[in-house]
Amino acid sequence: MTDSSTTLPFPLATGREKGYQRDAVDAFLARARAAFEQQGDDELDAEQVRSAAFPLVRGGYRISAVDAALARVEDAFAARERERAVKAEGADAWVERTRREAQVVLDRLQRPEGERFARVGLLRYGYARSEVDLVADRIVAYLTQGAPLTVEQIRQTAFRMTRDGYREEQVDAVLDAVIEIMLAVR
Numbered sequence: 049m050t051d052s053s054t055t056l057p058f059p060l061a062t063g064r065e066k067g068y069q070r071d072a073v074d075a076f077l078a079r080a081r082a083a084f085e086q087q088g089d090d091e092l093d094a095e096q097v098r099s100a101a102f103p104l105v106r107g108g109y110r111i112s113a114v115d116a117a118l119a120r121v122e123d124a125f126a127a128r129e130r131e132r133a134v135k136a137e138g139a140d141a142w143v144e145r146t147r148r149e150a151q152v153v154l155d156r157l158q159r160p161e162g163e164r165f166a167r168v169g170l171l172r173y174g175y176a177r178s179e180v181d182l183v184a185d186r187i188v189a190y191l192t193q194g195a196p197l198t199v200e201q202i203r204q205t206a207f208r209m210t211r212d213g214y215r216e217e218q219v220d221a222v223l224d225a226v227i228e229i230m231l232a233v234r
Contacts, residue, residue, distance in 0.1 A: 056070075056109075057074070057077075057109075057117075058073070058109040058110060058113040058114055058117070059109070059110045059113055060107060060108070060109060060110060061106065061107065061108055061109070061110050061111070064106070065106075065110075066104040066105060066106055066108060067104065067105065067106075067107065067108030067109045067110050067111055067114075068102040068103070068104065068105075068108045068109045068111060068114050069102050069103040069104070069105045069108050070107075070108055070109055072102040072103060073102055073108075073109050073114055076100055076102070077117070077121070079091065079092065080092055080097060080121050080125075084121075084124060084125065084128070092125065093125055093129060094122045094123075094125040094126040094129055094228070094231065095224065095228065097118060097121050097122040097125055098118075098122050098224060098227065099224075100118060102114070115203075119199075119200065119203060122231075123199075123231065123234075126228070126231035126232070126234075127231075127234070130142065130231070130232055130234075133145075142232070146229060146232040146233060149225060149228070149229055149232075150191055150229050152225070153187070153191070153222060153225050153226060153229065154188065154191050154192070156222060157184040157185075157187055157188050157191075157222070158188060161177075161178075161181045162177050162181065164180065164181060164184055164214070165180065165214040165215055165218040165219055165222075166214070166215045166218055167212055167213065167214060167215065168212065168213055168214070168215055169212065170211060170212050171211065172211065172212075173209040173210060173211055173213060174209065174210070174212070174213025174214050174215055174216060175207035175208075175209065175210075175213045175214045175215075175216055175219050176207050176208040176209070176210045176213055176214075177210075177212075177213055177214055179207045179208060180207055180213075180214050180219055183205055183207075183223075187202075187226055191229075197230075198230075199227055199230045199231060202223055202226055202227050202230070203227065205223060207219070
């Protein structure tokens, strides 16, 4: 238990609300700080920060506060990765690689509605196809027309679970790729 003189890095979940386990968050952020500050071979990268997960417990750190901090840490790692790649490969190579990655995402998201991802089957639950398709259309508009869309909007995307929905892992992988693309061109 924390005494009243200790300042916590994040607010705590209250009441029946669960939050992220404090020790797990503290350990991960200490590891991220060490990896970022060492400036050598990193143990962590932006994708690993994005996929960090913590046990949910009563009295843990408030989820929204930790997620906001993790987004800033991910942004810092992505900026450094971009800087290193541009220095090693040149800006033209970096842009071309990002363009190719964006084209792969675009090719998938321009498939017909209801067919953009594999489905889980009639008796299993997956992401609601209609909701995923709406987000996919926004991403296509961003990639093809420069329509407004932020990394934070993608990070905060959530879908209802429905029978015969899209496979979660496929949708999540594409959303992760979109975030990487968006961070690459910031």
